[in-house]
Amino acid sequence: MSSANAADAGSSGINIDSMSIDQLNSVKQQQEARLEHFTAQYQQLRAVSARLSSARASLSSMPSNNGSSGDGREIMIPLTESLYAPGKILDPNKVLVELGAGFFVEKSTKDAIKVLERKGKLVDANSDNVMAALEASSRNVQAVQQAMQGKILEIQARQQGMAYKNSQTTMEGRQ
Secondary structure (H helix, E strand, O other), X not given: OOHXXXXXXXXXXXXXXXOOHHHHHHHHHHHHXXXXXXXXXXXXXXXXHHHXXXXXXXXXXXXXXXXXXXXXXXXXXXXXXXXXXXXXXXXXXXXXXXXXXXXXXXEEHHHHHHHHHHHXXXXXXXXXXXXXXXXXXXXHHHHHHHHHHHHHHHHHHHHHHHHHHHHHHHHHHHO
């Protein structure tokens, strides 16, 4: 069986007990790579969710949303993660919202919050899907490890049985 077939075996329900240790090891390595990939994806989605929540909180605290006038209010505008420039809010009810792929649209803060909430729900749903895949890959890795341990114990038992049989044959030959 090729390593591609071994990978299919781990995910398609083929009996891993019938695989050799080399095939099991190949499946295990592939499942561990998937596990790492899903873990990284999940962490990225959680980071995006945190940024969306932060943006919603920032919009909710904008001056137009809490009753005060924001015209001319000074703020620090982030240019990078560690570089800020002074700026002024001219109209606190108009913000630019990224729709994706570098496209921005002007929205009211109320509409921008709705957009961020929809994006947040989508990110959370994707996070749930990735978490389910992560858990399935983790179970696959554990199943393959158990199968490998079983094969190793089987081989050791066979070797011990052969050693015992050989020692008995040697003793009978001496008598």
